[in-house]
Amino acid sequence: MTVPAIEIRQLKKRYRKVEALCGLDLTVDQGSVCGFLGPNGAGKTTTMKILMGLIRSSSGWAAVLGNDVSDDDLPARARIGYLPQDPVFPPSQTVRGVVASVARLYPGHPRGSELRRRVDGLIDRVGMIDIARRRVRGLSGGERQRLGVAQALVGEPDLVILDEPSAGLDPMGRRDMLSLIEEISSRATVFYSTHILDDVERISDTVVMISRGRAVAHGSLDDILTVSEADYTVRLRGDTAGIHDRLIAEPWVGEIDIRRRTETEDWRIRLTDDSVADRLAPLLASDDDCDVIEFHLSDRRLEDAYLELVGADDGD
Amino acid sequence: MATDMSTMRIGVSGFWGVLRGDLGRWLGRRGLFQLILWLLIIEGFLYYTVATENAPFGQLGYEILLNMLMFFPIFAGIILAEATIIGEYHSGIAAWLVSKPVPRAGYLTAKLGGLWIGLSLTAILIPGLVANWWLPKVEPYRFVTPEPPPFGRFLAALGVTVVVLGFFIALTGFLAVLIRRRGITALLAMIVWLLLRIPLPQIPTAWHRYLPSGLYGTNQTAEGWIPGTEYIHGHPFGQASAVPMTMLAAVLLVASAVLVYQRLEL
Amino acid sequence: MTTEAAALDRIERRGPLRGFSGLFGVELRVWFPWRVLFMIVAGFGVFALIYVPWRGFEVNQLGPLMIWFLVFWIAILLMSTVSLTEGAVLGEIERGTASWLVAMPIARPAFIVGKFVAVGLGLAVVVFATGLAVYPVLADAAQRGIIDFSAWEVFEVASQPIGGWGAYTRLPDMGAYVAMLLSLWALLVFLAALMMLFGSALRSRTAVFGLGLGAAGIILASGILAGSATAATPAGIARAIIDIAQGKEAALMTPVIGTLFATGVVLVLAVWVFDRRDLT
Numbered sequence: 001m002t003v004p005a006i007e008i009r010q011l012k013k014r015y016r017k018v019e020a021l022c023g024l025d026l027t028v029d030q031g032s033v034c035g036f037l038g039p040n041g042a043g044k045t046t047t048m049k050i051l052m053g054l055i056r057s058s059s060g061w062a063a064v065l066g067n068d069v070s071d072d073d074l075p076a077r078a079r080i081g082y083l084p085q086d087p088v089f090p091p092s093q094t095v096r097g098v099v100a101s102v103a104r105l106y107p108g109h110p111r112g113s114e115l116r117r118r119v120d121g122l123i124d125r126v127g128m129i130d131i132a133r134r135r136v137r138g139l140s141g142g143e144r145q146r147l148g149v150a151q152a153l154v155g156e157p158d159l160v161i162l163d164e165p166s167a168g169l170d171p172m173g174r175r176d177m178l179s180l181i182e183e184i185s186s187r188a189t190v191f192y193s194t195h196i197l198d199d200v201e202r203i204s205d206t207v208v209m210i211s212r213g214r215a216v217a218h219g220s221l222d223d224i225l226t227v228s229e230a231d232y233t234v235r236l237r238g239d240t241a242g243i244h245d246r247l248i249a250e251p252w253v254g255e256i257d258i259r260r261r262t263e264t265e266d267w268r269i270r271l272t273d274d275s276v277a278d279r280l281a282p283l284l285a286s287d288d289d290c291d292v293i294e295f296h297l298s299d300r301r302l303e304d305a306y307l308e309l310v311g312a313d314d315g316d
Numbered sequence: 317m318a319t320d321m322s323t324m325r326i327g328v329s330g331f332w333g334v335l336r337g338d339l340g341r342w343l344g345r346r347g348l349f350q351l352i353l354w355l356l357i358i359e360g361f362l363y364y365t366v367a368t369e370n371a372p373f374g375q376l377g378y379e380i381l382l383n384m385l386m387f388f389p390i391f392a393g394i395i396l397a398e399a400t401i402i403g404e405y406h407s408g409i410a411a412w413l414v415s416k417p418v419p420r421a422g423y424l425t426a427k428l429g430g431l432w433i434g435l436s437l438t439a440i441l442i443p444g445l446v447a448n449w450w451l452p453k454v455e456p457y458r459f460v461t462p463e464p465p466p467f468g469r470f471l472a473a474l475g476v477t478v479v480v481l482g483f484f485i486a487l488t489g490f491l492a493v494l495i496r497r498r499g500i501t502a503l504l505a506m507i508v509w510l511l512l513r514i515p516l517p518q519i520p521t522a523w524h525r526y527l528p529s530g531l532y533g534t535n536q537t538a539e540g541w542i543p544g545t546e547y548i549h550g551h552p553f554g555q556a557s558a559v560p561m562t563m564l565a566a567v568l569l570v571a572s573a574v575l576v577y578q579r580l581e582l
Numbered sequence: 583m584t585t586e587a588a589a590l591d592r593i594e595r596r597g598p599l600r601g602f603s604g605l606f607g608v609e610l611r612v613w614f615p616w617r618v619l620f621m622i623v624a625g626f627g628v629f630a631l632i633y634v635p636w637r638g639f640e641v642n643q644l645g646p647l648m649i650w651f652l653v654f655w656i657a658i659l660l661m662s663t664v665s666l667t668e669g670a671v672l673g674e675i676e677r678g679t680a681s682w683l684v685a686m687p688i689a690r691p692a693f694i695v696g697k698f699v700a701v702g703l704g705l706a707v708v709v710f711a712t713g714l715a716v717y718p719v720l721a722d723a724a725q726r727g728i729i730d731f732s733a734w735e736v737f738e739v740a741s742q743p744i745g746g747w748g749a750y751t752r753l754p755d756m757g758a759y760v761a762m763l764l765s766l767w768a769l770l771v772f773l774a775a776l777m778m779l780f781g782s783a784l785r786s787r788t789a790v791f792g793l794g795l796g797a798a799g800i801i802l803a804s805g806i807l808a809g810s811a812t813a814a815t816p817a818g819i820a821r822a823i824i825d826i827a828q829g830k831e832a833a834l835m836t837p838v839i840g841t842l843f844a845t846g847v848v849l850v851l852a853v854w855v856f857d858r859r860d861l862t
Binding site: 391392395396399403498499500502503506507510511514516 | 620658661665666669673795
């Protein structure tokens with residue numbers, strides 16, 4: 001049985017009076033692409049820094065590739081590529097120089113023309129080969145971000161931890177970054193934080209949502225996007241007053257959200273119990289004053305889930 | 317055991333990677349710039365004080381040279397050490413490097429070691445050897461320079477300077493990880509240099525045998541020269557035991573710095 | 583005129599120094615109390631280190647005490663001024679706080695001048711507090727010559743003579759002593775202005791630090807080496823103070839006026855350079 005790529009149990013981190021993490025639990029399986037979501041200050045960067053051994057947890061336990069992070073285990077770190085938030089590199093070094101110098105930090109790194117080939121290959125993959133000789137101080141924010149990804153990959157890691165890789169990128173840069181993450185995921189586990197929910201929906205198979213230092217949702221993207229059998233969207237045309245009254249009189253009907261259009265109405269109906277879902281359609285069809293144009297389980301987008309889970313935790 | 321070996325191998329690889337990166341810069345444009353700067357400062361000031369009509373001291377050229385080497389490169393070492401350690405700590409470069417398979421101890425020793433090697437070459441050894449070539453030949457104020465000293469002894473005197481530089485880089489590294497504020501770190505290291513240079517050596521105690529003050533403080537020899545000058549002119553090295561003790565102190569300071577650095581949040 | 587309009591009008595009328603008072607207050611808190619206290623304690627520490635070992639010698643103590651104390655004190659004050667101002671301008675530019683501040687209704691000259699005035703005030707407190715506090719001890723040393731308390735046992739002082747400092751040294755009277763302290767302050771303030779200029783013009787804090795120390799070294803060395811040629815410059819102050827410490831007569835007026843004038847020129851230059859600098 002393979003060990004999880006990341007395993008965190010009851011992780012806590014306190015900065016003087018501020019509790020950045022308060023009992024975080026999560027597991028990221030090897031081979032997955034895990035989006036790490038949460039509002040600003042939720043504890044995403046703190047978690048990633050603890051995983052990289054840059055800061056120490058106050059209590060709890062975290063392991064990366066089966067190694068306890070508090071052991072500061074170098075063999076484990078040699079298998080991780082990390083892109084920090086707002087990456088900083090020596091300003092006088094060139095793009096090629098940064099990637100090559102990082103490559104040399106790994107044991108058994110290639111030398112000579114082989115090293116050059118690997119470095120240039122990576123720089124090409126992040127779309128910077130034309131500016132490989134440019135110094136870091138002359139790079140834009142987006143270019144710096146792409147260089148950050150290149151240096152994270154140069155050690156051919158099994159796990160890639162990316163702290164907001166799309167931050168500061170223009171739409172094309174963001175698209176390229178997502179393609180790159182998809183490409184990486186064929187060879188390595190990817191654990192990345194972001195605020196861009198569309199990105200997560202597009203490339204992740206696992207999602208962890210964190211709020212106020214603890215996980216509020218954790219699972220596969222499909223699980224999080226799947227709603228219960230008790231949430232339906234219905235489009236009706238005609239006089240809907242009668243059916244509305246009949247519905248709200250039923251004890252198994254919870255809320256009805258109504259959005260009126262020019263000729264139709266969209267209703268979102270939540271039932272109190274999904275075991276009675278089969279009663280809804282016949283009831284709607286039985287009303288002669290209106291026609292049912294659409295009837296299906298409600299779609300749910302990640303944004304809905306995020307606002308619901310994180311918003312509820314924030315007391316919004 | 318296998319894991320230990322692997323950890324050791326990765327740690328050494330990370331250390332060499334950082335050291336190589338830093339030394340690479342000393343061998344490139346940065347090193348060339350430093351070398352030119354130090355040649356201008358050391359040779360220029362030495363020429364001004366021993367070989368022109370401005371020579372007011374009537375002192376031995378080698379005494380002035382060795383005193384300068386115990387001053388300029390060491391102050392530069394202090395400034396560069398605090399700039400490297402504290403600058404990289406605040407900018408995030410240190411965090412970036414130690415997120416790679418580089419042990420914190422390896423990062424710190426490679427940074428301080430790279431600076432020590434680079435500065436020793438460009439600011440002490442090469443300018444010292446260049447001065448040793450022209451100093452005995454200067455005219456018309458030849459009376460202020462002695463016969464060329466035995467090369468081995470001169471090299472040993474330069475070696476002592478390199479040891480003192482190592483001590484101050486180690487001291488600054490220790491203060492830097494402890495204080496993590498640039499100006500005050502350098503100031504404290506410079507005050508230690510100053511105290512060991514004159515006020516403490518004015519107190520004639522046996523302690524100087526074990527302190528860097530025995531290597532560059534005033535009042536340590538009968539002639540009032542610093543020990544290196546006396547040594548290159550045929551005398552025994554007065555406070556020889558201060559050499560290993562200073563080296564030991566430097567090692568202990570680096571070890572303490574590593575201990576503190578291990579606990580730092582980056 | 584509304585209150586807001588009146589406030590804006592007030593800001594506008596302050597011209598190049600608008601925002602000065604706020605910035606000056608912030609900078610004062612940078613210097614007071616800890617930096618100033620540190621420099622005062624360092625000064626007393628140097629004085630104690632110089633004074634205590636000499637207390638046991640049966641010679642006139644004022645000579646060695648004055649010369650060694652002043653040499654070391656000046657050295658530490660110069661190093662402190664450079665070390666504690668090297669990041670004053672460039673550090674804020676690097677951190678981004680400079681661009682944040684000048685994006686507010688704060689004039690760029692006020693940024694430099696606010697820092698400079700706070701440094702000047704801090705240095706004045708340091709110089710006068712330390713200098714005046716040690717004067718009674720210097721006077722005591724001058725009067726008594728021999729002090730019966732022996733610190734020999736404490737410091738294992740061997741019975742070797744201190745060469746060269748046995749000659750009689752005259753203690754400057756209080757007026758001359760205060761003038762000496764004032765000139766020392768002018769020297770430090772000139773160096774602080776230079777640091778503002780370096781910080782405004784350069785892009786590397788290491789370079790600012792190195793140049794600042796180099797400038798301090800050149801001022802001291804040229805004061806000693808170049809003699810009367812430096813009379814109207816900051817180096818002339820260094821030379822005059824060393825002369826006074828050796829019991830000689832020294833004219834302070836010319837170097838002090840020259841130094842204050844140079845300080846003004848350097849400060850204007852610093853403001854001019856900072857005004858034209860791109861802040862990132």
